[in-house]
Amino acid sequence: MHDPIQDRPATPTLDRVHTPADLRRLSQDELVRLARELRAETISVVSQTGGHLGSSLGVVELTVALHAVFNTPHDKLIWDVGHQCYPHKILTARRDRIRTLRQKGGISGFTKRSESTYDPFGAAHSSTSVSAALGFAVGRDLGQPVGDVIAVIGDGAISGGMAYEALNNAGDQGRRVFVILNDNEMSISPPVGAMSAYLSGLPGLPGLPPLSAMREIVEGVEANLPGPVRQGARRARQLVTGKPHGGTLFEELGFSYVGPVDGHDLPELLNVLRTTRARARGPVLIHCHTVKGKGYAPAETSADKYHGVAKFDVASGKQAKSSATAPSYTSVFGNALARAASRDSRIVAVTAAMPSGTGIDIVAKACPGRVFDVGIAEQHAVTFAAGMAASGLRPFCAIYSTFLQRAYDQIVHDVALQGLPVRFAIDRAGLVGQDGATHAGAFDVAYLSNLPGFVVMAAADEAELVHMVATAAAHDAGPIAFRYPRGAGVGVALPEDGEILEIGRGRVVREGSDVAFLSFGAHLQECLAAAELLEAEGISATVADARFAKPLDTALIGQLARNHRALLTVEQGARGGFGAQVLHHLAETGGLDGNLRVRTLTLPDRFIDHASPAQMYADAGLTAADIAASARLCVGQASTEIAPNVVHLGG
Numbered sequence: 001m002h003d004p005i006q007d008r009p010a011t012p013t014l015d016r017v018h019t020p021a022d023l024r025r026l027s028q029d030e031l032v033r034l035a036r037e038l039r040a041e042t043i044s045v046v047s048q049t050g051g052h053l054g055s056s057l058g059v060v061e062l063t064v065a066l067h068a069v070f071n072t073p074h075d076k077l078i079w080d081v082g083h084q085c086y087p088h089k090i091l092t093a094r095r096d097r098i099r100t101l102r103q104k105g106g107i108s109g110f111t112k113r114s115e116s117t118y119d120p121f122g123a124a125h126s127s128t129s130v131s132a133a134l135g136f137a138v139g140r141d142l143g144q145p146v147g148d149v150i151a152v153i154g155d156g157a158i159s160g161g162m163a164y165e166a167l168n169n170a171g172d173q174g175r176r177v178f179v180i181l182n183d184n185e186m187s188i189s190p191p192v193g194a195m196s197a198y199l200s201g202l203p204g205l206p207g208l209p210p211l212s213a214m215r216e217i218v219e220g221v222e223a224n225l226p227g228p229v230r231q232g233a234r235r236a237r238q239l240v241t242g243k244p245h246g247g248t249l250f251e252e253l254g255f256s257y258v259g260p261v262d263g264h265d266l267p268e269l270l271n272v273l274r275t276t277r278a279r280a281r282g283p284v285l286i287h288c289h290t291v292k293g294k295g296y297a298p299a300e301t302s303a304d305k306y307h308g309v310a311k312f313d314v315a316s317g318k319q320a321k322s323s324a325t326a327p328s329y330t331s332v333f334g335n336a337l338a339r340a341a342s343r344d345s346r347i348v349a350v351t352a353a354m355p356s357g358t359g360i361d362i363v364a365k366a367c368p369g370r371v372f373d374v375g376i377a378e379q380h381a382v383t384f385a386a387g388m389a390a391s392g393l394r395p396f397c398a399i400y401s402t403f404l405q406r407a408y409d410q411i412v413h414d415v416a417l418q419g420l421p422v423r424f425a426i427d428r429a430g431l432v433g434q435d436g437a438t439h440a441g442a443f444d445v446a447y448l449s450n451l452p453g454f455v456v457m458a459a460a461d462e463a464e465l466v467h468m469v470a471t472a473a474a475h476d477a478g479p480i481a482f483r484y485p486r487g488a489g490v491g492v493a494l495p496e497d498g499e500i501l502e503i504g505r506g507r508v509v510r511e512g513s514d515v516a517f518l519s520f521g522a523h524l525q526e527c528l529a530a531a532e533l534l535e536a537e538g539i540s541a542t543v544a545d546a547r548f549a550k551p552l553d554t555a556l557i558g559q560l561a562r563n564h565r566a567l568l569t570v571e572q573g574a575r576g577g578f579g580a581q582v583l584h585h586l587a588e589t590g591g592l593d594g595n596l597r598v599r600t601l602t603l604p605d606r607f608i609d610h611a612s613p614a615q616m617y618a619d620a621g622l623t624a625a626d627i628a629a630s631a632r633l634c635v636g637q638a639s640t641e642i643a644p645n646v647v648h649l650g651g
Contacts, residue, residue, distance in 0.1 A: 012037050019093050020067035020118075032266050035064045038087050039295045041095075043314060045086065049101040050310045050434070051109050054293035054302070056086040058184050058263075059152070062288060063087040065269040066150060066180070069277060075147040076120040076136045080129035080157045082110030083307070084182070085119075092118035102434035104611030110438060124438030125403065126376045127160025129153050130167055130179055137175040148178065148277065155183040156353060160376040170283045171254020178276070179255070179285045182263065184292040250285045259287025264294055324488030330427055332462045332489060334359025336469040336498060337396060337425070338366040346394045347473060350374060352381045358398035358427050378403050382410040382422070389420040394473060398425040401441025401483065402432075408447060415479045416451040422479050423472040424448075429458070429483035430522065430572030431603070431617060436610030441483065442603050445520070445577035448481050449550040455480040455503060456549040458521030458571075458578075462489030464547070470498025485522045485572065487613065504551035512540035515631045516560040520546040520571040520578040526617075527570055529624035534631060541631065549578040552585055561586060566597040566634035570627060575602045597634040601627060 013030050014037040017023045026034060039060045046053040064087075066077055072092070079085045089107065090098055094116060100106025111119040121132045133151035140146035157163060158181060170177055250257045261272050269288070276284055292307075293299025298317025312319040341347040341363055353376045355361040364371040374381045378399055385395040399407075404426060415422045429441040449456045455475065459465035459482060468482040509524070510531055517527040524545050531541035542564060544556060560567050569579040579600025586592045603620050610616075617623060 014038060014041060014090075014095075017091060018095075020072050020091060023064070023067050023091060026068070028267055028270065031064055031068055031270070035061050035266055038064065038090060041090055041098075042086050043296055045090075045098050045101060046309065047312050047314045048099055049103065050308075050312075051086065051102055052083040052307060053086075053296075053309050054299045054307050055084040055154075055184075057294050057296055057299060058290045058292040059084045059182060060087050060294070061264050061266045061269055062152070062180065062182065062290065063091065065266060065273055066152075067091055068270060069273040070148055070150060073117045073120065074145070076133070076149045077118070078121045078129045078133050078136075078149070078151045079111050079123055080151065080153040081126045082123035084152075084154075085111050085123075088118070089116075092116055102436075102610055104609075104615050106610075108436060108610060109434060110436075122438075124435070125406065126157040127153070127163040129157075130163055130170060131165070133177050133179070134166060134170045134173065134175065137170075137177045138173075141175060148176070150178040150180060152180045152182055155181065155185060156376055161379060167250070167253050167255070174254065174282045176280055177283050178280065179283070181259070181285055181287045182290055183260070183287060184290045255283045255285040256280065257285050257287065259285075259289075261286060261288050263288035263290035322488070326489040326491040327462065327494075328488050329459070329462060329465060329484040329486070330357070330359040331362070332359075332465050332494065333398075333425055333427070333469060333484065334362030336466045337473075338363045339497070340469060340473045341367045341370060344394065344473065345370075346392065347396065348372065348388055348393050349396045349398060350381050350385045350388075351398050352376060352378045352403065354398075354400065354403075357400070358425070360398050378407040379410050382407040383414045385422045386410070386414040386418065386420045389415075389422050390418070394421070394423070394476075396423045396425050396472070398427065400428040400439070401426045401444045402428065402439045404444060405447070411448070411479075412451060416453055419453050419478045421476045423475070424479070424481035425469075425472075426481055426483040428486045430485045431608060431613050431620065432486045433613045433616065434610050437607035440603075440608065441485075441572075442574040443577075444481070444483060445549055445571065445573040446575075446580070449577065449581055451479075453478040454550055457482040457501075457547055458549065459484040460519065460522060460524035460545045460547070461492045463492045463494055464545075465489075466495055466498040467501055468498070471501045471503075474500050475503070483521060485613075490525055501547065504548050504553055506544055506546040506548065506553040506556045508542065508544045508556070510541070510543040512542040512564075514540045514564060515566045515568065515635050516542040516544065516564040517627070517631070518544050518546055518557070518560060518567060518569045518582065520549055520569065521573075523570050523572050523622065526622065526624045526627055530627035530631065533624060533628040537632070539632065539635060546578065549581055552581055554585055554589075557582060557585060558589070558591060561591045561596050565595070566599070566631060568599045568601055568627070568631055568634070570601045570622070572622075573602060575600070575605055577602065599630050599634060601630060 013034045039057060042056050094107055097107050102109040108115060110124040111122055113119055113122050129151035130153060133149045136146050136149040153163060248257045258272060258276055262268055272286060276286060291300060310319045348370045349360045349363045350372045351358050351360040352374055355364060355373050360371055374384060381397055385397040388395040426444050429444065432439050445456060448454050457468050459468055465484050472480045472482060510528060519527045527543045531543050534541045544560060546553060569582050571578040579602055583600065601622060608616050608619050
């Protein structure tokens with residue numbers, strides 16, 4: 001197999017480029033050579049670090065062209081999502097750190113304002129770039145030190161509702177702003193929806209000029225034709241443009257449309273960008289066709305185009321295999337739901353552009369016709385599921401915790417307020433590792449458990465997840481959610497069929513007498529390990545699995561509070577979540593009127609940068625040793641003293 005790294009010449013052009021200013025001094029031929037070297041460098045880097053390869057390879061020429069034509073960082077280049085920003089980072093004074101990508105203390109896998117002046121706006125969630133670009137354009141027009149503004153958005157991200165809102169507003173305002181549509185007909189999975197079909201249908205045949213140029217030619221001919229003939233020519237033009245008045249959808253929104261352009265033809269890109277920059281007065285959309293994974297055969301031929309990869313061998317493309325022996329939580333969920341759906345024809349599943357990421361693809365294979373990928377549209381996904389629930393179906397809405405945040409109004413207004421039994425399967429709960437703070441599932445417990453009528457569960461292990469799928473499937477009394485982490489389970493035996501849990505009932509998994517750990521979710525194993533550490537020191541610990549943040553098992557909480565000197569709640573979420581619910585209950589019922597010491601162990605009140613999950617939880621102070629130290633501090637102090645960071649009420 002051809003090794004693209006061998007495309008590097010003896011004296012690489014890339015070695016002469018430290019910032020985009022160096023790049024602007026290169027000839028066109030040198031820029032073409034630079035693009036080849038940049039692609040090889042990107043492949044080499046990601047083979048060692050893992051990350052988002054396919055999307056980055058697809059924008060190599062576009063990245064070179066944008067930095068060659070525009071005066072970054074004075075001109076603001078905004079990448080939507082940021083999956084594709086690795087070549088950009090290499091060219092913007094970060095090549096010396098690029099092999100620390102997504103590692104603790106290293107550079108982020110997304111754009112990040114605190115990392116570089118060349119990252120004017122942080123990203124990691126989709127469909128935000130046009131809104132941000134318009135904000136920069138307003139700043140410029142009101143006297144701020146901002147030049148031209150360029151947003152690069154993919155055909156998957158442009159399907160998000162926020163992108164439509166921004167395009168509509170930008171077209172109405174008429175400000176000079178450039179939107180580059182990176183159309184590779186592939187987001188994480190193949191894109192869905194009418195916009196994808198529309199973009200695929202826009203003319204762009206080899207050998208023909210871009211649609212905008214074709215229109216100028218045709219309109220020039222039309223103007224000199226007799227009236228009846230002119231009308232016939234106009235009708236013929238509609239066959240080309242696809243719009244009654246001769247414009248594309250983007251032109252109807254107020255943009256000048258240029259394209260489609262070959263996003264891998266660097267000379268053409270340079271010409272289009274330079275010409276457009278010189279002539280533009282208002283908003284412009286440049287439509288680029290690209291290939292995800294371009295230039296690396298294993299990526300181009302892969303089903304997911306190497307969207308997110310582990311470390312891999314460049315020559316063969318083979319990725320490093322996970323050392324985990326237990327199945328992933330995602331696959332456990334997918335298989336459990338597939339079995340439930342095969343028995344109950346009312347069960348349907350919804351995902352927002354993440355069928356494989358959420359395990360819903362497993363359900364699709366078992367029950368075709370009952371799985372719906374709505375694209376990058378979490379708000380629509382939730383209300384769509386609410387409508388299906390109102391019809392009598394049993395919808396499971398499978399969305400990552402960090403992305404479910406985008407649909408909070410719909411959760412409140414369209415689900416909770418109406419008491420509709422939508423089942424929320426919340427993947428990637430807790431800290432997720434190399435994607436960092438932007439993808440952490442930190443807030444769902446807090447933002448769901450304060451909603452009237454909601455049931456909120458968390459799986460302590462993969463067997464508990466199977467039980468929670470069964471519980472959610474059977475629950476028709478209102479909305480219900482269950483959260484589970486990224487990665488492999490703990491290796492417990494899996495039941496063939498899930499047990500329907502009693503709503504609001506937890507369980508004790510280890511008996512003790514001095515201190516009680518009340519765990520909510522997947523940190524149960526750390527609590528058990530902490531109990532072992534304390535046992536070696538003569539401190540007896542009870543460990544309980546709450547299972548539910550709402551409704552709480554108040555009987556269990558009362559028992560733990562009465563029979564122990566200290567009660568510590570432990571969760572993989574932010575402050576204001578499960579621990580806060582327990583404190584509210586104890587305060588309201590007088591459970592804190594004695595000498596009980598209480599500590600709520602949560603994620604700290606700050607964002608935690610990317611690292612491995614273990615390193616992130618260590619940063620958060622939630623290792624087994626940290627949990628044991630907190631308990632030791634509670635029970636090792638005199639009852640009249642207040643230990644640091646410990647809530648001591650009563651006595």
